[in-house]
Amino acid sequence: MTAQGNDWSQWGALWRDQPAIDVARLRRDAARKRWRMRVFVALEIAMSLVAFGSCLWRMMTTSGRWQLWSGASLLLVILLQILYLHVRRGTWRASGQDVRSLQQLTIVRAKAGIRLARINLWSTLAWTVFTLLISAPELEPSRWQADHRLRLMLTLQVAVNGPLILATVALCAWYIRRQRKRIESVGAMGLSEDAPAHRI
Amino acid sequence: MTHVGGKGEFDQLLREHAGLLSRIAASYEADRALRDDLLQDMALALWRALPSWRGDAPLRAFVARVAHNRGATHVIGQMRRPVGGELSEDWAESRHGPDGHAELEQRRVHLQDAVRRLPLSLRQAVTLALEGFSHAEIADTLGITANSVGVRLSRAKAALKAVLGDGQ
Numbered sequence: 001m002t003a004q005g006n007d008w009s010q011w012g013a014l015w016r017d018q019p020a021i022d023v024a025r026l027r028r029d030a031a032r033k034r035w036r037m038r039v040f041v042a043l044e045i046a047m048s049l050v051a052f053g054s055c056l057w058r059m060m061t062t063s064g065r066w067q068l069w070s071g072a073s074l075l076l077v078i079l080l081q082i083l084y085l086h087v088r089r090g091t092w093r094a095s096g097q098d099v100r101s102l103q104q105l106t107i108v109r110a111k112a113g114i115r116l117a118r119i120n121l122w123s124t125l126a127w128t129v130f131t132l133l134i135s136a137p138e139l140e141p142s143r144w145q146a147d148h149r150l151r152l153m154l155t156l157q158v159a160v161n162g163p164l165i166l167a168t169v170a171l172c173a174w175y176i177r178r179q180r181k182r183i184e185s186v187g188a189m190g191l192s193e194d195a196p197a198h199r200i
Numbered sequence: 201m202t203h204v205g206g207k208g209e210f211d212q213l214l215r216e217h218a219g220l221l222s223r224i225a226a227s228y229e230a231d232r233a234l235r236d237d238l239l240q241d242m243a244l245a246l247w248r249a250l251p252s253w254r255g256d257a258p259l260r261a262f263v264a265r266v267a268h269n270r271g272a273t274h275v276i277g278q279m280r281r282p283v284g285g286e287l288s289e290d291w292a293e294s295r296h297g298p299d300g301h302a303e304l305e306q307r308r309v310h311l312q313d314a315v316r317r318l319p320l321s322l323r324q325a326v327t328l329a330l331e332g333f334s335h336a337e338i339a340d341t342l343g344i345t346a347n348s349v350g351v352r353l354s355r356a357k358a359a360l361k362a363v364l365g366d367g368q
Contacts, residue, residue: 015330020219
């Protein structure tokens with residue numbers, strides 16, 4: 001270290017006298033976290049593949065309006081997967097940038113995240129409306145009142161997809177709000193090299 | 201070409217740099233639980249980044265760089281400036297008994313607090329300077345010029361002195 005006077009020497013000695021973490025514990029915790037991340041990614045990929053395969057299978061085995069519906073669902077699954085991958089990119093990011101690059105990268109990704117979340121939000125709502133339109137004939141009370149199996153299937157669809165759609169909308173709204181705050185916060189950090197030092 | 205890739209070698213690297221990693225993590229996070237999380241993230245980032253280390257820079261500088269990048273990501277991710285840390289009991293008693301060196305511990309906590317409150321760009325240069333890195337090493341680690349290092353350290357010193365006073 002080049003000479004910076006007694007202050008740096010004294011502060012440095014004081015600084016380096018801090019206790020260090022228990023490495024064995026750190027290694028155990030990090031290994032656990034690594035496995036958890038791998039399991040989550042594997043589960044997510046598996047679920048996406050199941051959803052993708054299911055939509056593809058329906059598209060190939062149905063015709064007319066339900067084939068159209070399967071195609072739209074397939075598109076939504078792909079959009080969702082893009083969003084999830086985008087969101088996860090930050091956690092897998094390689095450590096090679098300096099702070100200002102990280103700041104810029106964060107802003108760019110937050111903006112892209114907002115765009116993707118909006119696409120996801122509106123496509124989910126559009127998919128819901130589209131599904132209701134496609135299944136309008138089956139939703140006629142005279143149809144499902146007379147058909148026990150259809151009634152059961154509709155009940156199941158509402159019970160499963162209703163909360164899922166609401167959760168997706170809430171998640172997207174939350175994510176957009178969070179990214180907006182992040183952009184404001186990162187912009188206000190003042191990481192410019194020429195900026196005057198912040199007062200402590 | 202040097203390579204540190206094996207599990208045993210990685211453990212050895214963690215042991216050798218535990219102090220450096222702990223101190224860098226402490227400069228980003230006052231909360232003990234979050235600091236532990238950050239340390240895990242730093243260890244993971246190191247594990248992922250190690251294959252890219254070619255031995256052209258000292259390993260200590262490489263470790264510091266990865267840790268700082270992870271710390272900066274943590275601050276940006278948390279969307280907040282760290283608040284001044286209070287003296288947690290296990291932290292304080294890990295080195296000293298209840299009646300020993302209390303003043304020294306207090307000074308150390310004040311220094312940690314003051315460093316944490318520095319803007320990110322100054323904080324990174326300061327922690328490396330406090331670790332004993334030269335201006336050239338700091339410049340290399342942070343990817344900035346030696347002149348910028350001088351400017352940052354000068355600003356940081358003024359800010360630290362304003363808080364810590366001349367007695368520290």
